[in-house]
Amino acid sequence: MPKMKSNSGAKKRFRLTGTGRLRRKKAFTSHILTKKSQKRKRNLRAGTLVDTADEPRMKKLLNM
16 A cells, blocks of 8 residues: 655644644734734744644644
8 A cells, every 4th residue: 555645735834843742823924914913913923832622633634
């Protein structure tokens, strides 16, 4: 049987942390930034972790 391919889009969006969790960037940062407050845009810059409920699904996309 051939090897499973990992999802190319997921490869670009998620990174594994040292403890095995998945890091991700926040949404709503690409356009229409004028109506968003400085505080909101600043908080969107920081990365965050994938929710524990979604983690198994994302790891399946990455073949982990």
